Amino acid sequence: MNKTDRSIGEKDFAMGAGVLGLIALLAIILAIVS
Amino acid sequence: MTPPEDVSDADQVRRDERRLAEMGYKQELSRGWSSFTNFAISFTIISVLAGTFTTFSFAWLHGGPIMASIGWPVICFFVLMVGFSMAELTSKYPTAGGPYWWAHDLGGKGWSWMTGWFNIVGLVGIVASVGYGCAFFLFNLLALYGVDIFGVNFGDDIHILSETWLLFAIIMVLYTLVNIFADRILALMNNISVGWHLLGVAVILALLIFVPDDHQSVGFVFGERFNESGTLGGDTGGLGFWFLVAPVGFLLGMYTQTGYDASAHTAEETRGAAVGAAQGVWRSIFWSAVIGWLVILGFLFAANDVTAVNDEGGAVFGIFNSALDSWAAKMVVLIATVGQFFCGAAGLTSASRTWYAFSRDRAIPGWNVFRRVNRDRVPFNAVIAVSVFSLLIAIPALFGKNDIPFAFFALTGICTVGLYLAYIIPVYLRFRAGDSFQPGPWNLGRRYRLVNLLAILFVVVVVYALDLPYDPTGLPWNEEFDAANVNYTPLAIILPLIFGVWYLISAKNKYQGPVKTLEEDVVTAD
Numbered sequence: 292m293n294k295t296d297r298s299i300g301e302k303d304f305a306m307g308a309g310v311l312g313l314i315a316l317l318a319i320i321l322a323i324v325s
Numbered sequence: 326m327t328p329p330e331d332v333s334d335a336d337q338v339r340r341d342e343r344r345l346a347e348m349g350y351k352q353e354l355s356r357g358w359s360s361f362t363n364f365a366i367s368f369t370i371i372s373v374l375a376g377t378f379t380t381f382s383f384a385w386l387h388g389g390p391i392m393a394s395i396g397w398p399v400i401c402f403f404v405l406m407v408g409f410s411m412a413e414l415t416s417k418y419p420t421a422g423g424p425y426w427w428a429h430d431l432g433g434k435g436w437s438w439m440t441g442w443f444n445i446v447g448l449v450g451i452v453a454s455v456g457y458g459c460a461f462f463l464f465n466l467l468a469l470y471g472v473d474i475f476g477v478n479f480g481d482d483i484h485i486l487s488e489t490w491l492l493f494a495i496i497m498v499l500y501t502l503v504n505i506f507a508d509r510i511l512a513l514m515n516n517i518s519v520g521w522h523l524l525g526v527a528v529i530l531a532l533l534i535f536v537p538d539d540h541q542s543v544g545f546v547f548g549e550r551f552n553e554s555g556t557l558g559g560d561t562g563g564l565g566f567w568f569l570v571a572p573v574g575f576l577l578g579m580y581t582q583t584g585y586d587a588s589a590h591t592a593e594e595t596r597g598a599a600v601g602a603a604q605g606v607w608r609s610i611f612w613s614a615v616i617g618w619l620v621i622l623g624f625l626f627a628a629n630d631v632t633a634v635n636d637e638g639g640a641v642f643g644i645f646n647s648a649l650d651s652w653a654a655k656m657v658v659l660i661a662t663v664g665q666f667f668c669g670a671a672g673l674t675s676a677s678r679t680w681y682a683f684s685r686d687r688a689i690p691g692w693n694v695f696r697r698v699n700r701d702r703v704p705f706n707a708v709i710a711v712s713v714f715s716l717l718i719a720i721p722a723l724f725g726k727n728d729i730p731f732a733f734f735a736l737t738g739i740c741t742v743g744l745y746l747a748y749i750i751p752v753y754l755r756f757r758a759g760d761s762f763q764p765g766p767w768n769l770g771r772r773y774r775l776v777n778l779l780a781i782l783f784v785v786v787v788v789y790a791l792d793l794p795y796d797p798t799g800l801p802w803n804e805e806f807d808a809a810n811v812n813y814t815p816l817a818i819i820l821p822l823i824f825g826v827w828y829l830i831s832a833k834n835k836y837q838g839p840v841k842t843l844e845e846d847v848v849t850a851d
Contacts, residue, residue: 299600300416300767304409304776307611311405314618315398318547322395325544 337596341419344599348420349841350685354678355702358512358594360601365515367585367609369671370451373617374522374664376581379458381624382639384577389551389561390541390628392574393621400578401614403783408585408610409769410752410780412603415589416765419598422682423589424747426839431754431762434838435828441683442824444586444747448676450740451584453715455672456500457722457733459665460493465642466658467492469651485728493719496666500673501712505705511674518667525660526616532657533623537648546625553635555797572790579787581617583744585609587675590682603767673711680707686839688832726809738791738814746820749784752777792817 297305342352384392414427425441464479471480477488503511534540550561554573557565588605592598595605628634630647637643645654681704684695695707718740722733755762756777769776792815797803799810828836 298766298768298770300409300413300603300764301770301772303412303604303607303767304769304772307405307409307607308402311398311402311611311614314615315395315402318395318398321543321547322391325542325548 334596341596341598344419345593348418348426349839350420350593351842352593353698353702353842354421354593354704355508356594356596357509358591358596360595360597360604361519362512362515363588363591363595363598363602363605364608365519366591366671366674367588367605368522368613369515369518369667370455370584370587370675371582371609371613372455372522372664372668373581373613373620374525374661375455375458375668376583377577377617377620377624378462378641378661378665380577380580381621381641383580384574385634385639386553387574387576388566388571389553389574390546390549390625392550392571393577394546394625396571396575397578397618397621398614400575401582401610401617403779403786404578404582405607405610405614406776406779406783407748407752408607409776410755410773411586411589411748412606413764413768413773414751414755415592415606416599416603416767417763419589419592419595419602419765420682420839421590421593421678422686422839423586423592423679424751425683425686425688427751428754429838431751431758434836435833436750436754437838438688438828438832438836439821439824440747440750441679441686441688443743443750443820444679445676445683445689446820447583447740447742447744447747448586448672448679449711449714449718450737451744452500452669452672452676452711453719454737454740455665455669456496456715457489457493457719459496459662459669460489462658462662462665463492463496464489466655466662469655469658486723486725486730490719490723493722494716496669497712497716499666500670501708503670504673504677504708505699505703508701508703511670514667515671518664518671521660521667522616522664525664526620529657529660530619530623532649532653533627536650536653537627537629539629540626541629546622553639554795556794569793572786573793573795575786575790577621579790580741582610582613583741584672584675586748587671590675590678593678599765600767603765673708673715676711677704677708680704680711685842686836688836726807731809731811735811735813735816738812739817739820742788742791742814742817743820745784745787749781752780756781788817 338356341356345352384396418427420426424444425437428440429437467479473480479488552559552561552570554570556570560566585606588602592602595602624641624644627648628644633647634643645657680695683689684692689695695710697706699705718736719733721736722730725731794800794812796810798805798807799812
């Protein structure tokens with residue numbers, strides 16, 4: 292599916308889960324390197 | 326499916342009323358809320374100024390800093406999966422009933438009955454626990470100022486539980502009055518609450534950054550692990566730690582991130598609800614997750630006196646009192662207390678709308694009384710009912726050991742299990758429906774399978790974590806066993822038993838699921 296064909300919900304999902312996932316990943320990386 | 330184009334408020338309201346009519350209901354509540362207000366009520370009920378403050382000790386004692394710094398975003402990620410799953414259902418069914426209505430359409434009246442009661446129990450528990458938390462913080466604030474008024478001395482060390490309960494009762498009365506007589510102010514209050522939370526968090530972070538003489542290192546905040554739970558001899562590794570101690574630490578995120586179903590319950594008061602209310606569910610979780618993480622990092626970096634925090638049982642007061650000057654500590658507690666007041670008032674709105682909707686569908690004894698709305702279209706009897714039951718279930722908070730009301734905590738634990746079950750039953754039913762489910766304008770597309778599955782697995786972990794012992798002396802085989810310290814949350818099993826038996830004996834023949842008020846009018850007219 293083309294990204295522009297995504298519904299509002301799919302776009303919201305990509306943004307919300309992506310950002311929170313990145314924050315969780317950042318926290319885990321900080322734990323590993325600290 | 327394309328998003329709806331920009332339309333005027335009046336046109337939007339007509340569309341919303343038409344969608345509501347398709348579901349069988351006439352517009353009875355006042356549809357005056359914007360999408361932002363819808364987001365605001367859930368954001369206010371989640372309240373990072375409430376949950377992160379009152380449940381920080383769970384993470385601190387059961388795993389230490391990493392349980393908060395890493396545990397928070399990880400848990401919030403999974404909560405978001407629950408939120409996304411519920412958002413899709415909110416879009417499909419934008420009605421005040423929320424989860425029990427969804428469960429009826431997807432699974433039938435038995436599922437609906439159980440879900441509705443779990444939801445009611447959970448929301449009443451939220452109102453009681455947030456109201457009590459607000460009273461507890463107000464008590465501490467008054468104690469910091471040494472207030473002695475009308476023969477009640479908040480500055481001394483006696484009658485702590487009864488004085489806190491007195492404040493709780495006053496707060497509940499205020500919540501009730503605001504909800505019944507100030508519906509328009511309530512919408513404004515929720516909007517102001519968002520500003521208060523943002524500004525309040527900014528002020529608290531500034532105080533935690535600039536007032537303390539020194540701060541903890543990044544290594545401490547993101548790498549330090551300890552076990553002050555009193556179990557496993559303080560061990561911080563192995564299966565015992567990860568399966569018995571750490572899950573209790575995760576309760577910081579699990580307890581805080583609740584109440585976002587408010588966006589669904591207020592869908593009949595929201596313009597453009599099929600998208601606005603759905604987005605209110607997930608956005609409130611998302612922004613609470615991001616802002617809450619900053620608050621938690623602020624706590625952890627400022628916790629430079631670990632012993633002082635441990636001496637306070639891991640409570641945030643240990644951080645404020647050891648790291649901040651007295652004026653700054655008072656300011657932080659004041660900001661949190663006001664935030665918790667907003668939170669409880671919004672919680673009562675959400676719970677009363679659920680009570681109203683469930684009464685409208687004749688599930689609650691005395692439904693004819695509770696479904697009434699006043700001139701301002703507020704379901705006032707439902708508001709009073711939730712307040713009264715919140716006061717009743719908080720009576721055990723008058724009793725406790727070492728001024729800790731364990732029995733009340735157990736009750737709120739049981740209510741939280743009920744709430745999570747109400748959230749996840751319709752998600753399971755939607756998952757079961759598969760591609761036969763016809764989604765609303767806000768939907769997850771094919772991703773629903775993964776999102777629903779992660780949500781269901783997460784709730785299993787939540788229920789498990791809620792049932793674990795908080796204190797080793799609460800275990801019967803412990804030599805120092807004390808019944809007051811037992812975590813009675815496993816008694817939540819009585820909820821499905823009570824509601825299940827009730828359904829089988831009597832309600833099965835009386836409860837027919839959502840009652841279409843439009844049809845009812847036609848019948849009445851005939």
